[in-house]
Amino acid sequence: MIIDTPEVQDINSFSRFEFLKETYGIIWTLIPIFTPVLGITIGVLVIVWLEREISAGIQQRIGPEYAGPLGVLQALADGSKLLFKENIFPARGETLLFSIGPSIAVISILVSYSVVPFSSHLVLVDLNIGVFLWIAISSIAPIGLLMSGYGSNNKYSFLGGLRAAAQSISYEIPLTLCVLSISLLSNSSSTVDIVEAQSKYGFWGWNLWRQPIGFIIFLISSLAECERLPFDLPEAEEELVAGYQTEYSGIKFGLFYVASYLNLLVSSLFVTVLYLGGWNISIPYIFVFDFFEINKTYGVFEPTISMFITLAKTYLFLFIPITTRWTLPRLRMDQLLNLGWKFLLPISLGNLLLTTSSQLFSL
Amino acid sequence: MMLEHVLVLSAYLFFIGIYGLITSRNMVRALMCLELILNAVNINFVTFSDFVDSRQLKGNIFSIFVIAIAAAEAAIGPAIVSSIYRNRKSTRINQSNLLNK
Amino acid sequence: MDLPGPIHDFLLVFLGLGLILGGIGVVLLNNPIYSAFSLGLVLVSISLLYILSNSYFVAAAQLLIYVGAINVLIIFAVMFMNGSEYYKDFNLWTVGNGFTLLICTSIFGLLITTITDISWYGIIWTTRLNQIIEHDLISNSQQIGIHLSTDFFLPFEFISIILLAALIGAITVARQ
Numbered sequence: 056m057i058i059d060t061p062e063v064q065d066i067n068s069f070s071r072f073e074f075l076k077e078t079y080g081i082i083w084t085l086i087p088i089f090t091p092v093l094g095i096t097i098g099v100l101v102i103v104w105l106e107r108e109i110s111a112g113i114q115q116r117i118g119p120e121y122a123g124p125l126g127v128l129q130a131l132a133d134g135s136k137l138l139f140k141e142n143i144f145p146a147r148g149e150t151l152l153f154s155i156g157p158s159i160a161v162i163s164i165l166v167s168y169s170v171v172p173f174s175s176h177l178v179l180v181d182l183n184i185g186v187f188l189w190i191a192i193s194s195i196a197p198i199g200l201l202m203s204g205y206g207s208n209n210k211y212s213f214l215g216g217l218r219a220a221a222q223s224i225s226y227e228i229p230l231t232l233c234v235l236s237i238s239l240l241s242n243s244s245s246t247v248d249i250v251e252a253q254s255k256y257g258f259w260g261w262n263l264w265r266q267p268i269g270f271i272i273f274l275i276s277s278l279a280e281c282e283r284l285p286f287d288l289p290e291a292e293e294e295l296v297a298g299y300q301t302e303y304s305g306i307k308f309g310l311f312y313v314a315s316y317l318n319l320l321v322s323s324l325f326v327t328v329l330y331l332g333g334w335n336i337s338i339p340y341i342f343v344f345d346f347f348e349i350n351k352t353y354g355v356f357e358p359t360i361s362m363f364i365t366l367a368k369t370y371l372f373l374f375i376p377i378t379t380r381w382t383l384p385r386l387r388m389d390q391l392l393n394l395g396w397k398f399l400l401p402i403s404l405g406n407l408l409l410t411t412s413s414q415l416f417s418l
Numbered sequence: 419m420m421l422e423h424v425l426v427l428s429a430y431l432f433f434i435g436i437y438g439l440i441t442s443r444n445m446v447r448a449l450m451c452l453e454l455i456l457n458a459v460n461i462n463f464v465t466f467s468d469f470v471d472s473r474q475l476k477g478n479i480f481s482i483f484v485i486a487i488a489a490a491e492a493a494i495g496p497a498i499v500s501s502i503y504r505n506r507k508s509t510r511i512n513q514s515n516l517l518n519k
Numbered sequence: 520m521d522l523p524g525p526i527h528d529f530l531l532v533f534l535g536l537g538l539i540l541g542g543i544g545v546v547l548l549n550n551p552i553y554s555a556f557s558l559g560l561v562l563v564s565i566s567l568l569y570i571l572s573n574s575y576f577v578a579a580a581q582l583l584i585y586v587g588a589i590n591v592l593i594i595f596a597v598m599f600m601n602g603s604e605y606y607k608d609f610n611l612w613t614v615g616n617g618f619t620l621l622i623c624t625s626i627f628g629l630l631i632t633t634i635t636d637i638s639w640y641g642i643i644w645t646t647r648l649n650q651i652i653e654h655d656l657i658s659n660s661q662q663i664g665i666h667l668s669t670d671f672f673l674p675f676e677f678i679s680i681i682l683l684a685a686l687i688g689a690i691t692v693a694r695q
Contacts (some may be wrong), residue, residue: 094563183658184575191579194587198559201594205552220591227587244660265534352549421639424568429630431542431561433623438546447599447655450545450558454591457565460581461551468572468638470646475662478577479671480608481661485577485584490590490685496596498691503600504695 060245062279065401083182095168098156098366099316105370106377113381116222135367137309148208155348156203157191157310158301163195164317172246174334174361175195185246186234189325190227193207193280196314197223200299203311206322215298218388219282226279232403235331250333262411263330268406270330272377272399279395282315284380288388319376320369327368334361424465432458445499445509449492456488531570537564551597559590576660 104119111118119126124295144150167189172178175238182188197220204216238244240262241252253260262268281288290298300311386394437453442448460481467477502514537560544557562585568579667675 077525084526135672152552181576184660187583188575191582191587194583195563196555197591198586198594199593200596203552203558205598220595224588224591293663304695422634423531423644424572425592426635427538428629429634430610431625431640432536433627434542434546435633437619439621441616442546444551445546445553446593446600448553449596450554450593452544453558453585453593454545454561457562457585459695460577461565461568464569464574465572466578468574469643474567475574475659478574478659478663478665480665481577482580482667483578483671483674489584489589492592493685493689494692495555496592497693499596500599501692509600 065208065342066394091168091179092165095165095317095320099313100130100134102320102373103133103223103314103372106380107315107372109374109377110381113378126168134309137312138306140305142305142307145208146304149206152202152206152300154307156199156206156299157307157314159199159202161310161317162194163192163199163244163319164314167192168319168324170246171321172250172333173365174249174330175251176356177358177362178247181245181247182379183243183245186238186244186249186325186329189321190231193318193321194223194227196277196318198272199284202305204299207299209302211295211297212299212301215295215301217288218279218390219299222288222391223280223284224281225392226276226399229272229395229399229403230276230280232407233266233269233276234402236269236328236403236407239410239414240265246328250328250335253332254335257335258332261330266330266410270404271409272403272406273326274329276395277326278376278379280390281322281376283319283376285383285386286391287385289392291385319373322366323369323376324374327365327374331368331372333367336360336364422467423468424461428458428461428465431461433456443510443512445502445511445514446496448511449495449499451486452491452495456484461485527571530567534564534571535569537561538568552594555590555597558593562586564592574659576655577664643682 084149107126108118108128110116119129121296122128122132138261144153169179170182170185172181172186189382200219200223201216204212204214209214234244241249243249243252253262282289290300295301300308303311431454435451435458438451438454439448442451445490463477463484466478467475467481471477499509500517503509505516506513541557541564545554545561548557550555562581566578566581566586569581596636640651
């Protein structure tokens with residue numbers, strides 16, 4: 056049987072074309088995953104700088120000034136210092152658990168960024184369980200903290216890990232109930248739909264005005280989830296040296312540091328999405344596109360503006376957690392648990408009941 | 419996804435759970451093996467509901483019921499184990515014969 | 520979930536490996552802390568498996584309840600009762616263990632042959648043909664919610680009563 060050589064070449068080139076297509080497919084699924092990671096890292100660096108500057112402002116100091124203009128590069132310098140420090144393992148600890156712990160804490164927070172919408176199409180996945188996925192994934196983090204606390208073979212670390220797990224479990228329930236009442240209000244738990252539901256009346260359409268109790272409870276429990284200062288018992292210096300991160304050094308300590316700021320950023324983003332209207336401009340009767348006289352169909356402009364608005368709201372909101380850090384004293388452990396179980400849980404249940412009944416009557 | 423592969427995986431999980439439940443001497447480990455068995459059942463429910471009944475999703479609802487029952491069991495189990503541990507200073511299964519006398 | 524073929528296969532193999540190794544780890548590791556953490560690995564890979572088979576709601580519930588609550592509770596229980604006795608009983612291989620292993624592997628082999636014998640695609644095709652084509656407007660979680668509040672309302676209420684009873688019972692048993 057004779058086959059013409061051009062035919063064989065055609066078949067070859069066709070199979071190579073298929074292979075190339077497959078490779079391109081894989082690359083095109085990976086690029087949207089890695090671009091946000093880069094952006095999030097930059098966002099964390101910005102938060103670290105912001106926290107240093109605001110703390111300095113509150114305490115009437117100057118703050119970072121030498122690394123770059125206004126000390127912008129200070130966080131980068133700190134990070135590279137941590138990267139080059141020595142990795143110390145505790146002598147009789149469990150090395151495997153000690154190494155896995157920080158990475159679980161970081162990964163579980165990083166995955167929850169996949170449902171945060173920056174614009175109506177600028178979201179990694181628009182699942183119909185959106186917010187619920189964030190709640191579910193953020194409940195993995197205590198396992199990493201327990202791992203690192205146990206693996207350090209140190210009483211302080213162990214106590215810190217147990218405290219962190221107990222705190223994050225008990226404050227997750229009011230958080231979930233608040234999110235549930237929001238998704239009842241917007242008839243969907245997809246993050247994009249929640250933002251769309253707030254877009255009607257500009258500033259007055261925000262969920263903040265329809266859910267004031269929910270907003271306050273969400274604020275308190277997200278502060279507790281991030282282990283920010285009124286609730287930073289797992290790493291209270293006077294009692295537990297540094298909590299579960301006592302034995303860590305080098306980049307593993309850096310991972311815990313990054314994880315706490317990532318958590319802060321993601322809860323601030325979710326406050327923006329759930330309560331502060333997301334990417335909408337939020338000033339009624341002003342339309343950006345009329346203002347700049349730019350055609351709406353022109354692709355790049357709209358997502359950029361939306362992303363800018365979301366980030367601006369997020370970073371403005373971040374001033375509240377940062378200033379509470381230097382204002383409020385730390386709670387005791389029993390006060391913390393009492394606040395969670397005996398105060399926030401009943402109030403958030405009542406809030407859910409109110410929301411449900413108002414939704415039922417408005418049907 | 420191949421249906422057979424997932425079924426084989428869930429059968430594997432079920433039998434390793436049974437083996438651990440019968441042979442383990444530690445009560446907490448027996449509880450863990452119980453969770454493995456429940457999860458093997460859940461995998462079957464969800465996979466069949468995806469392949470056969472993708473409109474009604476009744477398998478998903480059953481798996482949610484199983485998860486809720488497992489949560490109740492996981493609340494009761496460690497409580498009983500801890501009270502036995504407080505009385506007997508041991509979590510060996512064969513030493514928990516408080517009703518035997 | 521619609522993924523390109525190679526990524527889908529790679530994820531399936533990866534999750535299957537995690538499931539198999541984690542399952543062995545739960546049963547065979549000497550230190551119960553390690554087996555509790557490997558139980559966590561098994562639960563997470565099962566939840567990712569659910570995501571691969573398009574059941575997002577069950578996957579999120581699995582993560583939230585199994586990994587976030589049950590596994591953490593088991594880890595707490597293990598840490599609470601971590602005496603020195605665990606290191607006494609490692610490698611106690613008795614006749615009973617061998618016998619159980621034999622029975623389990625034989626039934627497992629039987630199940631595998633049954634699974635490979637049945638022509639699943641015939642069954643799937645017949646059931647697919649019998650189904651009424653509905654609109655795909657309702658999402659998965661809405662479908663589950665509708666079913667829970669209509670067809671499965673009584674079991675749903677019973678589950679909530681069982682959970683309440685378990686909660687009170689656990690508190691009364693554990694506090695003394």
